[in-house]
Amino acid sequence: MITISSISIKLLMLLPLFKIWSPQDFDFFYLVQQWPGSSCDTTRGCCFPLTGKPASNFSIHGLWPTVNDGSYPASCSITRNPFNQSMITDLIPRAEKSWPSLTCAGKKKQGKRSTALNLKDQVDLLQILQSNGIKPDGNFYSIVEMTKAIKQAIGVAPGITCNTDPFGNLQFNEIYLCVDTSASNFIECPVLPRVIRSCKEDNVEFPIF
Template sequence: MEMKINVSVLIKVLALQCLAVLCASQDFDFFYFVQQWPGSYCDTNKGCCYPKTGKPAADFGIHGLWPNYKDGSYPSNCDPQAPFNPSEIRDLSSRIQKDWPTLACPSGDGLAFWEHEWTKHGTCSESVLDQHDYFATALSLKNQSNLLRSLKTAGIIPNGGYYSLESIKSAIKDGMGYTPYIECNVDESGNSQLYQVYLCVDSNGSSLIECPVFPHGKCGSTIEFPTF
């Protein structure tokens, strides 16, 4: 009887270990690479706080690199055994502070933001990107996709003016070569404004692709591009 109990326990332990491995390396179909306009983040009832390093540049900042499935669902929090380790991205610190700034209150150094993105999303891409590669890949994609330049080339500038949603999409597609998804939020007066831009990336994190599926949500036909 003693041996049977031990074997049973062993089987359960092995099964749990296998499940943990599967969760940590589960497949996904593509990434959403999400960038946000800081002026829209701040121009809401909730407001914002600049990071301890000071006011970020008036440019789109990285929100995250998110594994997704083609059916519109996504994995999250995949590996509790892979905690965020700031020392692994120390060589990227100046670039992350510049291109991936936190605007949450109270003012912070960004570590809580980056830890959240790694824990919720990054751990689900460990089969192709370790922690350092995850952040380095997002920074590389930021360099590839100069959203503000594409918009300014089309005469769309962050001056508090209003632009058609279609013109914003077209400007980004002309600059990037791929169709974006535009997410809006609402300012204190209830106006729809350009908040986040989603581009899609292949499952290796190496190349932009056309999005297999877009998130749910809706913007007005004309949206504000606020100053920052």
């Protein structure tokens, strides 16, 4: 279950980007957003943060620097980049809304500043899907149509992943968007991770949350 201290750990991911990685270390970012209904609607379930049930909207899973071959650069050093909690105090309310933890154990992460939150604010994925008749209502929708709707709205194609609900139904889970090394512009993904193959069928459930 999340606490203010684990929010702080998570927001260590939000320290200035280029104090940790230089653009020479990687080729692009994955901005990964998850649908909380799919994260919770599994045999594992999920734990809500102390602030209560998150909003019925996409939440950030991560902003990950990636190399064109699909690998990731080495993690930064905590010794070299010590954490100062006062630097992220103003980000905590935004993170509680857009980056809640749905796992029951704390995560030790570190990395970027408000970049991920700002990128999420640029693109309202739920509004894009709903405006194309794709809604989190427990019905089944086409992955092809989801991809088409997002590309039409932002100009680049997403990667979409799936997982399985307790009844064995394949359900829409996460959206991968690729971002340039300046963390300013969405780009076509040079490569997508193998997890994209988790959507083995075109029609998948979009669970209620």
